[in-house]
Structure formats: structure tokens, C-alpha cells
Amino acid sequence: MKIPFVSLEQAKKIIDQYPTPFHLYDEKGIRENARMVNRAFSWNKGFREYFAVKATPTPGILQILKEEGCGVDCSSFTELMIGEALGFSGDEIMFSSNMTPAEDFVLANKLGAIINFDDFTHIAFFEKLAKIPETVCCRFNPGGLFQVSNDIMDNPGDAKYGMTKDQIKDAFRILKEKGAKHFGIHSFLASSTSSNTYYPMLAKILFELAVELKKELDVHIAFINLSGGVGVPYHAEDAACDIMAIGEGVKQVYEEVLQREGMDDVAIFTEMGRFMLAPYGSLLATAIHEKHIYKEYIGLDACAANLMRPALYGAYHHITVLGKEDKACDHIYDVVGGLCENNDKFAIDRMLPEIEIGDIIYIHDTGAHGHAMGYNYNGKLRSAELLLKENGEIGLLRRAETPEDYFATFDFTKLFSK
Numbered sequence: 001m002k003i004p005f006v007s008l009e010q011a012k013k014i015i016d017q018y019p020t021p022f023h024l025y026d027e028k029g030i031r032e033n034a035r036m037v038n039r040a041f042s043w044n045k046g047f048r049e050y051f052a053v054k055a056t057p058t059p060g061i062l063q064i065l066k067e068e069g070c071g072v073d074c075s076s077f078t079e080l081m082i083g084e085a086l087g088f089s090g091d092e093i094m095f096s097s098n099m100t101p102a103e104d105f106v107l108a109n110k111l112g113a114i115i116n117f118d119d120f121t122h123i124a125f126f127e128k129l130a131k132i133p134e135t136v137c138c139r140f141n142p143g144g145l146f147q148v149s150n151d152i153m154d155n156p157g158d159a160k161y162g163m164t165k166d167q168i169k170d171a172f173r174i175l176k177e178k179g180a181k182h183f184g185i186h187s188f189l190a191s192s193t194s195s196n197t198y199y200p201m202l203a204k205i206l207f208e209l210a211v212e213l214k215k216e217l218d219v220h221i222a223f224i225n226l227s228g229g230v231g232v233p234y235h236a237e238d239a240a241c242d243i244m245a246i247g248e249g250v251k252q253v254y255e256e257v258l259q260r261e262g263m264d265d266v267a268i269f270t271e272m273g274r275f276m277l278a279p280y281g282s283l284l285a286t287a288i289h290e291k292h293i294y295k296e297y298i299g300l301d302a303c304a305a306n307l308m309r310p311a312l313y314g315a316y317h318h319i320t321v322l323g324k325e326d327k328a329c330d331h332i333y334d335v336v337g338g339l340c341e342n343n344d345k346f347a348i349d350r351m352l353p354e355i356e357i358g359d360i361i362y363i364h365d366t367g368a369h370g371h372a373m374g375y376n377y378n379g380k381l382r383s384a385e386l387l388l389k390e391n392g393e394i395g396l397l398r399r400a401e402t403p404e405d406y407f408a409t410f411d412f413t414k415l416f417s418k
């Protein structure tokens with residue numbers, strides 16, 4: 001069973017002040033989880049989680065994570081700007097981008113961020129803009145399929161990211177010649193994983209590569225960046241990843257591979273987005289229509305512009321009808337938004353309690369890649385983001401868009417100048 005972090009009574013009080021739809025985040029959940037992540041890797045002296053800003057680029061959320069000791073993983077100019085505005089600097093910023101524009105590299109370099117080169121050719125591109133920093137990182141793509149026992153987790157051979165092994169060797173050699181002294185290796189091989197063995201398996205691949213690179217090129221490997229990919233239980237029946245077991249699994253491989261080679265000062269970095277935030281955010285919407293044709297539809301005041309994952313990936317998001325948690329799920333509905341786009345369905349053939357107009361629909365696990373993926377198709381406006389604080393108060397993290405925001409890129413005065 002999945003339990004909302006607000007009751008119907010709490011939700012109604014919030015809605016008196018802020019109309020639906022809105023994303024609501026749970027400060028207590030975010031902090032407790034971030035502390036657990038830090039505890040799981042506390043065996044590693046240099047450990048740092050660089051929160052993947054793209055998942056939830058909301059300053060109030062990033063501030064909470066900063067207070068919990070996290071850095072930021074940025075991949076664009078504006079994500080770097082957010083990081084800078086919040087006071088992140090130097091090695092608190094990982095710049096993991098790809099197909100990077102020149103101005104992004106320039107800003108990342110100005111902030112002293114750790115540059116993670118996605119491609120071999122990016123080194124020459126970067127050199128035209130700035131001096132190669134002393135600490136650098138390269139992204140590795142081993143190609144092929146990435147498997148855990150017989151389960152294919154993902155298909156790196158098909159992914160646009162990272163360098164081949166030969167390229168990363170050349171990259172380290174050239175970077176060293178150009179003055180780099182401390183090296184990191186980064187890789188992201190599988191997304192939204194459910195197995196506690198993903199990070200340990202990835203760690204083994206990267207640790208073995210680190211040993212090889214150190215031996216062949218005599219370089220100092222300063223850190224290994226396991227990036228993101230740790231999943232969350234979107235379905236009620238899914239088991240959650242056990243971050244303590246994951247940390248322990250990485251520790252074992254660390255001892256087996258790195259410590260054995262005397263490489264015991266290598267820091268472990270992560271760039272989790274989903275695991276840090278998804279379960280601690282929800283989208284609250286109101287049922288505003290019911291429709292009975294060939295199927296039974298419930299129409300919400302939210303749509304895919306507020307949460308794109310179901311439309312984009314067919315992703316499952318659990319739904320609770322607030323106040324009806326204990327009622328039997330004996331009705332079958334498609335729960336939909338109002339876009340003129342038939343993919344705009346939060347749930348298809350979902351068993352739920354009978355829904356009445358005015359019911360508050362709580363869509364779970366929208367804290368990462370939720371509001372962030374919002375868009376303005378059909379002229380729909382992005383919703384507010386609210387924070388349920390630890391003391392029970394509600395904070396406004398981001399106001400809802402208004403038509404003025406939607407039209408802000410036009411100059412209407414021209415239409416009226418004659």
C-alpha cells in the first residue's frame with residue numbers, strides 16, 4: 001500500500017489557499033532520505049551526492065539538499081545559474097552535460113565546477129575556451145548490453161553518452177599532458193533500477209577501469225561518479241531499493257578492487273535525482289469531470305503539462321483518492337487531463353474507489369522529473385510547487401504560471417502601436 005503524506009483534511013486546508021493543481025513536497029521525507037544516503041556511504045571519506053538538478057530545479061528544494069550536505073549536478077547554463085545563486089561553488093558543482101554549448105563550459109569553468117567530459121572531442125573544444133582544470137572527469141560508455149544475471153537492465157551500446165574505453169584512455173593521457181592532476185570516472189548505465197546490485201556492479205566496472213588507467217597512465221584517480229539510476233517503487237507492490245545495502249555492496253567492491261591496489265583515497269560520488277526526490281513529491285488535482293462513453297473517464301484539472309511521465313513513457317504513477325483510502329477499489333477508470341492529445345492519461349484502466357466530482361486526486365511519486373518536465377502545450381500553465389514543512393506549515397516554492405508568463409516572450413505592444 002502507498003500512503004499519501006497528507007490527509008484529506010490537510011489537503012483541503014492547503015487548497016483553501018492554493019487552488020489545485022499543484023505539486024507538494026515533503027520536507028521531512030526529503031531530509032530523512034538524504035541523511036540515510038549519507039549514512040549508507042559514510043564509510044567513504046570523500047562521499048558526496050550531487051543532486052541531479054534537472055530532476056527538480058526548484059531553489060527551495062535544492063536549499064534543503066544543500067543543508068543536508070549535497071552538491072549539485074548541473075547539465076545546462078540555467079542549471080549552473082541556479083547552483084551559483086544558491087551559493088554552490090567549486091567542487092560542490094558537477095557539470096555533467098553532453099553536446100555542450102561553449103557558453104555552458106565557460107560558466108561551469110568560471111564557477112570552478114568539476115567538468116565531466118562526455119566526449120573525447122570536448123577536450124579540444126574546451127581548450128579553445130579555457131585552460132584544462134587540475135581536476136577533471138570523463139564519462140565512460142562500455143557499449144553492449146548491461147545485464148544483472150539474465151535481466152537486461154539497459155542498453156549502453158545504444159546510448160549517446162560517454163566515451164569508449166580507448167577514447168577514455170586517450171582522453172586521460174591528453175588531459176594529463178595538458179596539466180590535469182586529479183581524475184574522475186563517471187558512468188550512467190541503467191535508469192530507474194530496482195535492484196540493490198546496480199550500483200555495486202557499476203562500481204566494479206568503474207573501479208577495474210580506474211585500476212587499469214592508473215597503472216597504464218600513472219594518473220591519480222580522485223573519484224568515481226556512479227551518477228544516477230537508482231529507482232523508486234512507483235507501483236504499490238514494488239520493493240524499494242535498500243540504500244544501506246547498496247552502500248554496503250559498493251563498499252565490498254571498493255575493498256576488493258581499489259583497496260587491494262592501494263587506491264584507498266578514491267571518493268565515491270553519486271548524482272541521484274529520482275531516489276532523492278520522487279517519493280517526496282506528489283501532484284494534487286481535483287476531479288472536475290466524469291465522462292461515460294466506451295470507457296469511464298475522470299477528468300482532472302491537471303494534465304500532462306504538469307506531469308509528463310505517463311504520456312511520454314507510459315510510466316505508472318499510483319493514485320490515491322484522498323479520504324477514500326479505505327474504500328474498495330471497485331471502479332475502473334481512465335484518469336485523464338484536458339490536453340487535445342490522447343496520450344494525456346494519468347492512469348488507464350485503473351481500479352479505484354468511486355470518484356465524485358470535487359474529489360482530491362493524489363498522484364504519487366512526482367517529486368523528481370515531475371514539475372521539471374512541465375511544458376506549455378495547448379497553452380496550459382505550469383502549476384505551483386508547495387512545501388509541506390517539517391513544522392506542518394505550507395511554503396510556496398514556486399507560484400503557478402499566469403497567462404502573463406505564457407505570453408512573456410511576445411511583445412504585444414507592437415500589435416497596438418498603430
Ligand SMILES: *Cc1c(COP(=O)(O)O)cnc(C)c1O
Pocket residue numbers: 052054055073096188191192227228229230271272273274275368
Ligand atoms: C538524469 C541524470 C541523473 C539523475 O538520474 P536519476 O534517474 O534521476 O537518478 C544523473 N546524472 C546524469 C548525468 C543525468 O543525466
